[in-house]
Amino acid sequence: MADKFNEENNEELDNIIELTDEETGETVPFEHLDTVEMDGHTYFVLTEFFEEETEESDIYIMTIVTNDDGSETLEIVEDQATVMKVFEEFKTRCDGEFDFVE
Numbered sequence: 193m194a195d196k197f198n199e200e201n202n203e204e205l206d207n208i209i210e211l212t213d214e215e216t217g218e219t220v221p222f223e224h225l226d227t228v229e230m231d232g233h234t235y236f237v238l239t240e241f242f243e244e245e246t247e248e249s250d251i252y253i254m255t256i257v258t259n260d261d262g263s264e265t266l267e268i269v270e271d272q273a274t275v276m277k278v279f280e281e282f283k284t285r286c287d288g289e290f291d292f293v294e
């Protein structure tokens with residue numbers, strides 16, 4: 193995980209991870225909101241991290257995929273049924289913590 197620091201509150205943000213886009217090589221910080229274990233898989237609920245608080249942000253459901261060479265990568269879940277199932281579980285677990293826009 194990346195070592196990010198919130199200077200305003202003088203606290204370390206240890207829930208921030210940096211992911212590298214394989215196509216562009218750009219590093220993008222994400223905030224880890226939750227980990228959901230479901231149907232024998234582990235899913236990570238992430239949102240793009242911005243230094244300034246934003247009114248709305250997208251949620252990404254990702255999972256670890258093992259490549260042919262044994263290395264692991266974090267990839268966006270493409271199956272919409274799985275995404276919705278994980279997102280519904282996340283919303284239930286985080287009730288009241290976030291305002292969700294449908």
